[in-house]
Amino acid sequence: MPEAGSGTSRNRSVNRRPEEEVIERRGPGRAQATDLLARFRKTAERAAPEPAPADGAGARGVMEVAADIVARAARFLPGNTPDAETDLFDAGLSSVDAVELVAVMARELDVRVSLDDVFADARPRRLAQRWAAAAGLPTAVPDARPDAPSPSTPTTSSSNGSPSIAPVVVRASDGGADEDLEMILADLALADRLPFSHQADRVPPRRILLTGATGYLGSHLLLDLLRQRDAHVVCLVRAADDAAAERRLADALASFDQPWSSEVRRRVTVLAADLRQPRLGLSPEGWESLAQEIDAIVNVAAAVDFLRGYPSLRQTNVLGPLVLAELAMTGRPKPLHHISSVAVFNEVGIEKMGEDDPVAHIDRLVAGYDKSKWAAEAVLRRAREHGLTVTFLRPGAIGGHTRTGVYNPRDLSTGLIGAFSRYRTVPAFKFMNLAPVDWISKVVAAVVFDPQAWGQNYNVTGRAETLPELVKDMKLAGMNVRVANWRDWRDDLLQRHAAEPVPELDFLVRILRSPTAMKLFEALMFGPEAGSERTETFVTRHRLPMAERYGGQAQLKAFERMAKDGVARLPSREDPPYLSFRERTKGHVGPIGEDRDTRCRMALTLSIASMYQVVRHRKIDVRGEVTCERLHPEPLTVEAGEIWVRPDEGVPLRHGSDHPLLRYRLVLVDRDGGRWWLEGWKTARASRDFWKQTRTIEVTIGREGEPAGLSGVVKVPGKSYVPDQIDGIRVDPRLSSQEQRLAKLAWLSWFFVQVGMGLAEPSLRVAAELLDLRRDAIDRDKDKLQRKIRKLMIKREQTR
Structure with a gap:
């Protein structure tokens, strides 16, 4: 099978491992890199098929095509003009530029190479040779760098007389895999130019x-x-x-x-x-x-x-x-x-x-x-x-x-x-x-x-x-x-x-x-x-x-x-819920400041796409219906809804004594297309009735774009709370039974810890105020002391 991106067939029956090991180990009787390369070329020549005859005497030569490729590539390399032996990526070509260059070469030069060819070897000469080989044209080129060093010839010497390492230009066969091996062997031979040295001193740098x-x-x-x-x-x-x-x-x-x-x-x-x-x-x-x-x-x-x-x-x-x-x-x-x-x-x-x-x-x-x-x-x-x-x-x-x-x-x-x-x-x-x-x-x-x-x-x-x-x-x-x-x-x-x-x-x-x-x-x-x-x-x-x-x-x-950044995608409302349960409430609402005489019911489904959603953002997704005749004779659909758990870390509302447990924000749509909003709060107070506080929601309702027109209170009936919100938790059925149990445990543990903290905060705050242990107590004492000092200083100045 042809090697990917090589444009040639590779003879896999040839075992090159012994030669590689000889070069790598440099043991007794090691072969010179040039000898091995010569042997590999002979093997490749025996295995290579006869080249297709070239057609078109006036066809462009490889170096002429390479020069044309250089000119087109220069458009993508401002301030940097490569030559036929310069790797275009080293010269600054990007992957996106490479895609465009392939299109430009095909459109303007009628030179068609694949993107894999460019990535495999981005030297213009090699691209021209790949094109020529595919077209059945000669691929041989004159030596463009006659003074280039060979693998066995040192170039210059450093101050201590040791040979200096310089890049090697390898003129190998046109086969991509064979040329890779030839280059690797030549590069390995470069290490022979390194001087011999003793070990570095074992001292931290x-x-x-x-x-x-x-x-x-x-x-x-x-x-x-x-x-x-x-x-x-x-x-x-x-x-x-x-x-x-x-x-x-x-x-x-x-x-x-x-x-x-x-x-x-x-x-x-x-x-x-x-x-x-x-x-x-x-x-x-x-x-x-x-x-x-x-x-x-x-x-x-x-x-x-x-x-x-x-x-x-x-x-x-x-x-x-x-x-x-x-x-x-x-x-x-x-x-x-x-x-x-x-x-x-x-x-x-x-x-x-x-x-x-x-x-x-x-x-x-x-x-x-x-x-x-x-x-x-x-x-x-x-x-x-x-x-x-x-x-x-x-x-x-x-x-x-x-x-x-x-x-x-x-x-x-x-x-x-x-x-x-x-x-x-x-x-x-x-x-x-x-x-x-x-x-x-x-x-x-x-x-x-x-x-x-x-x-x-x-x-x-x-x-x-x-x-x-x-x-x-x-x-x-x-x-x-x-x-x-x-x-x-x-x-x-x-x-x-x-x-x-x-x-x-x-x-x-x-x-x-x-x-x-x-x-x-x-x-x-x-x-x-x-x-x-x-x-x-x-x-x-x-x-x-x-x-x-x-x-x-x-x-x-x-x-x-x-x-x-758009690379990954977090779970969202569009995904099947990871975990969900029902919440049913009933109560009364009425115009703000008037009697609450209208029944209001909510049949909601609360869900999360992942535990990440609640642990990181403390948000719960809401769907369902709201029934309230003051809004519409028929139930309204929850188009979008979220619940925030302990918003703002439970900081009291309006600097009062009510600490928020949950905040509801729903967008409602009635059957006639009318749009409404509903906001609700579950709050905690310094009271012993914790059970009631976890089930009571104070709500305000208004038309979209208008202030609230209705307010009231709805409650979760005590008899439905446990069956719906604990026993009735539904977990994604694609999870195993063990994973479902783990999901339930993780949710209940996290949620009840948050609610417990919210319920305890009001009582702890009252105790702190009684004992003057609030966060600002020390600061207020400092301010009081500074005021006393200022008064003393003023009196002292007046006495003088």
């Missing part, structure tokens, strides 16, 4: 270089590094100059609810540099100065995109860490703490994901991102062999902050949680390795400051979410979800999104539409739980918060924020 501080995890880690110790942090930020870099960092921190205060600025130096460039794009003097002044490196920076191919990601994700390894070995040896990912295990069928378990086979990884993280670890393992102290810290999915609710809108887990809540379907998965950003950040910062923890592998994945736990959480939150085969779930989601697009989920939909994502999701859905024994031991030793499942209460703040 005082000055730390941090990359990726403008990103989601990096911004939180920056603040945790500052909180845990009195260290100074140098933030490497891509920008035109240091001032622009500082502005970019400040804006990023603000977007993630992180402070950019004077104290933070005092302990942070922002350096304009580019991780993708040799020596970070710094001058030789700047490079040497940086190497001498820092004593630890924390690399969080990464291009995270599940659609882009390895060629598009390698500059940041592989060559960037390699440059940092060179920096760590320049001058005094420094530890390098690299934020990797459990994506290095994303091989379908892998059985174990322990911290020291073998990572995936590179030829069985399908996503460019997974390959780039694998390759980054591979080159840094080489650096370990050269003596560098390297720590791997592997998060899984990174969830929202448990206190602020800040989340990463581009994290895969964000899209999945949003889709689960919106469409109420969940794919059948085994584990979801997901942890909140604040927990991951605290653990990483603690590792950075603990020299005894350096040089190890840590899976900072928290406790994995399981399918039964997720379904239970969503049910208790009022969101009954249907579990489906993940391919059926994917098809259903794509169909629903096409019918009713949700812009906030566009990035997830683009991933799911990619053929490559089919295998990526298969690895995610059916992979094992990440083992994290070393991380758990470390957390215990440092008395950090233990890893807890990121669900339920831990996820609440982020879920609220996601719902506010």
Whole structure:
């Protein structure tokens, strides 16, 4: 079968694992990278089909088409003109721009490539070659960079005489998968240029270089590094100059609810540099100065995109860490703490994901991102062999902050949680390795400051979410979800999104539409739980918060924020009620100030969509009918209605002695279309008749847009209260019997605690007033004392 997005067939009968292991281990008799590449090319030539004959002698050449693509792409890259070998995403092209570029190329150039082709390798030359291959035209091109370094040739030397790492231009076969492998092998060979070094001194760092501080995890880690110790942090930020870099960092921190205060600025130096460039794009003097002044490196920076191919990601994700390894070995040896990912295990069928378990086979990884993280670890393992102290810290999915609710809108887990809540379907998965950003950040910062923890592998994945736990959480939150085969779930989601697009989920939909994502999701859905024994031991030793499942209460703040932003959807009145019961009342109303001579009855159904609704907002939904002949001969329908439980925390009404228990607000419609409003209050007083107070509602009624015209009192009959509101509670029948009992218990416990507090408040307030223990008693005594002092001072002045 053709490899997704490669435009070519891949010969899966060729086993490349032995060559990969030889290169990785660098054991006795190791093969040179160039020899292996030559062998692979011969194998590919034997397996490749004969090319189709080219037609059209006047057809445009590959480089001519590439130049046309560059010109069209420049429209989306103001102030930045790429060349045929520049990855357009590295030049600033966004995912949305990529969609438009594909359309422009087809419309203006008659060059038709898929969006997957652009994401796989966004270099204009490769796009032109893919188009030519599909059209049956020659794909060979002259060497556009004759002076480019080969993998075995060092470029320049640093001050200590060691070779400097520089990007490699790999001219490989046209096959996407084969070219990925060739690039990876060439990148691994670059690590051989690193000098040999001794281990870093085991001393907590005082000055730390941090990359990726403008990103989601990096911004939180920056603040945790500052909180845990009195260290100074140098933030490497891509920008035109240091001032622009500082502005970019400040804006990023603000977007993630992180402070950019004077104290933070005092302990942070922002350096304009580019991780993708040799020596970070710094001058030789700047490079040497940086190497001498820092004593630890924390690399969080990464291009995270599940659609882009390895060629598009390698500059940041592989060559960037390699440059940092060179920096760590320049001058005094420094530890390098690299934020990797459990994506290095994303091989379908892998059985174990322990911290020291073998990572995936590179030829069985399908996503460019997974390959780039694998390759980054591979080159840094080489650096370990050269003596560098390297720590791997592997998060899984990174969830929202448990206190602020800040989340990463581009994290895969964000899209999945949003889709689960919106469409109420969940794919059948085994584990979801997901942890909140604040927990991951605290653990990483603690590792950075603990020299005894350096040089190890840590899976900072928290406790994995399981399918039964997720379904239970969503049910208790009022969101009954249907579990489906993940391919059926994917098809259903794509169909629903096409019918009713949700812009906030566009990035997830683009991933799911990619053929490559089919295998990526298969690895995610059916992979094992990440083992994290070393991380758990470390957390215990440092008395950090233990890893807890990121669900339920831990996820609440982020879920609220996601719902506010339109990513997720909270339960609402339109959903089947999670729990409901009846409330029947009867009494009399009349014109305000006159006799209450008209009977009034209410037959209401009170319901909640979830416990979140009452715990967080203290609101109950109301439906039903109101019968009152002064309004209309026939019953009026409750079009919309809500009840607030202990509104304003039970603060007394009108500064009186009545403490509100419940507030009713109903919108009524009569049979003739007339609209009315009804407001009601259940209140508590300092009285022993608690039973009566919980059943009595004082109501006022008026026409829409007019003041109240009627008032009165209605009561819940004592004989119907328990049968309707306790025994008569109805719970969503889709819940299991155990879950239904739990739902009833949760509701009754919460509601009666709130009512009990409301009934007790008036008596407690009276007692406080008698004993003068009100909140303002101390303040009033202070005022009285100050008045006495002022009088004494005045008398003293008059005596003089």
